[in-house]
Amino acid sequence: MSVHWYPGHMAKTKRLIREQLRLCDLVFELADARIPESSRNPLLLEITAHKPRMLILTKPDLADPARTAKWLQIFNAQGVPALKFNAVRGGDSDVSAVTRAVRSLLESPAGKQKPVCRAVIVGIPNVGKSSFINRLTGKRAAQTGKVPGITRGKQWIRVNRRLELLDTPGTLWPKLGGPELGFKLAVTGAVPEEVFRREEVAGWLISWLRHNCPRALRQRYGLPAVPSATADALEVIGRRRGLLLPGGKADHDKTAAVVLKDYREGALGRFTLDIPGEGWGNDE
């Protein structure tokens, strides 16, 4: 599925990041732990390439822990310092790991530290940039929300005497190559639901789960088996949930919304859709 969602504010954000980078010592690049490769924006990588970077895998509580560990190993082996960070239920150890990593990344060869470090937070929409900032500051300093496109415009936030963070709006890139990539971004919530057909995206997820862990769907919706045609699967799930249209058939659009919500909240289980070692998700 190709997704086209590149509203004006994203191009503007790209310019803003380029401009503000001059003031920044460090880039926090946030990627979704469920799609660590597919959620890395190549445009952002390009414009921030000359700055020290730390890659943060967000929402690890929703991802497969073994795959998260593998991905972190891969990125670190590539020379990209990477950490996982749970902004919602994470313990203090996530916060101190980031603080420690910043310190060592910015240490000069002489062992001197800059008095104040300024870091810009970049990443695709809804990946958890503002939540990351709030978790680090311990305050609700930045506005967050369940749908993509919450942050508009830049906001500097002071964490402490030595660290200042710049929150930025989420950005995608104009040509999202490859059908898989569009589905992965839609399923994980980087693209608003108005931009795609819910049935199509939920259908892709159902088919992915049927191949990778059929038990997840059977258990969640109390099904003896998951039909192989996705329309049939939506029909049986919708019936189980009582999501019926006036004629008695299941409402596939509503059912699709339920399946997507369940995945996004971890109610189906913890599934990482980018498989380590399978290559770039941007498959065109």
Ligand SMILES: Nc1nc2c(ncn2[C@@H]2O[C@H](COP(=O)(O)OP(=O)(O)OP(=O)(O)O)[C@@H](O)[C@H]2O)c(=O)[nH]1
């Ligand atoms: N489960 C889980 N949810 C998270 C985590 N971090 C963020 N979220 C949720 O993800 C959603 C998006 O978070 P935001 O911080 O608003 O994301 P953002 O990247 O700033 O989004 P935009 O400003 O729209 O680009 C919110 O509903 C958060 O509660 C996490 O570590 N785990």
Ligand SMILES: [Mg+2]
């Ligand atoms: Mg935000």
